Amino acid sequence: MREVAFIKQNKDKWLSFETAIFNNNFKNPDELASQYIQLINDLAYAQTFYPKSKVIVYLNQLAAKGFQKIYKTKREDSNRILSFWITEVPLIMYQYRKYVYITFAIFSLFIFIGIISAANDGEFVRSILGDQYVNMTLENIENGDPVAVYKSGSNWGSFIGITANNLKVGIMAFILGVFGGIGTVYILFKNGIMLGSFQYFFYEKNVFWESVRGIWIHGSMEIFAIVIEAAAGLILGASILFPDTHSRMTSFKQGAKTGIKILISTFPFTFFAGFLEGFVTRYSNIMPNWLSVGIILTTLSLISYYYLIYPFKAHKKWQYNILNPSF
Structure with missing residues (x-):
């Protein structure tokens, strides 16, 4: 036939x-x-x-x-x-793994742009992070504790505030996908530029390793979750732009339903990242290297396995x- x-x-x-x-x-x-x-x-x-x-x-x-x-x-x-x-x-x-790969590629590009910009413009970091934050961090570096900012406030207060903010970022990354994915790309741009310039700032001040072993204790899950949430936003945007054989409304409903499921799946990781930032990161400068590196690798492996490896087994x-x- x-x-x-x-x-x-x-x-x-x-x-x-x-x-x-x-x-x-x-x-x-x-x-x-x-x-x-x-x-x-x-x-x-x-x-x-x-x-x-x-x-x-x-x-x-x-x-x-x-x-x-x-x-x-x-x-x-x-x-x-x-x-x-x-x-x-x-x-x-x-089923939507290509969207995840594309999102990681876009986010990595923006991180690279942030690094290059910070390396070639001495005032770029200040324009992104603000004078107050940069001056505070410089003071912390001089005092021998580059990531002292994570020690401010109470454990529970930091946990609740940080988690609420991360949830807000993730939800916005998804919702803004309704504008054909452009809003989601903006969230990736904003956070990628900030992350790239932020890490280069510590590299330039010769405290890169101290920042890594502190920031990425919670950052591995936090950043990874935002990328997955942004992928959900791109799926939502694609459902509007490329309805395929469906009506645009039917495609949008399906894209929204799929995206919401992906978004919800990231919440436990976001909560755990907030817990680590509120209760563990503040002790990064006194814990041995093997422990901080172990936490980073464990959290990164866990979320990577769930979203990048386990789907193939399923x-x-x-x-x-x-x-x-x-x-």
Whole structure:
């Protein structure tokens, strides 16, 4: 069968399944499972006879959405919250992994721009961080404690204030994606320039290592979470700009729903980063190097594994389940 005939023959069936998935109007789980199996058969057929066709990408994405829907209806899945963290979010991260890679690339570019700008303009850091902050930090460096700013205030006060601010930044990075992703890119620009110039400032004052072992105790999770939240914002923006086969409103609703799930998934990491900044970072100058480095590597490994590595394992499990369905 020619590819055109294959698509024409099954197009209505795929669109019907897709509409039901997006609108969440499947009342009969058995009907959903039956149509899902047909979709998987069509996907296998397309992979065999049209290996370079774009229809494979479409069916694969549709199958992923269908699996997420079916997974929720399985009887053994009694813990909805556990399913969200272990299955739903990782599958979403796998499906939209290119957005994460793009976001990291954009953020890294802005960090680099911040470093180059600070290196070539002695007043650049002050224009970004403000005279008061720079003067305070210079005084702290002279007193032998470059990151003394993290010791100000009480533990709980710092934790609450810092966490609230980080949540605000993350939520704004997502919400501003509604402007075609431009608002999200602005958040990345602002934070990337600030981070790059900030770290170069410590490098220039010969206290780079002292700043790293202090700032990145909490910064590993904090910055990583912001990047993931920005990726959710870009997904939201793309859903508006590139609706594909859906109406723009339907695509927007799906993009918003997906982005919100990603955003929510970052909250525990943001809370933990705030906890570290409020209760641990203030002791970075007196703790041994192996401990501060250990905390940095552990937190970075944990969040990196969840968002960059585990999604591939979740996807492999999903592939096994679609080949061995049990409803």
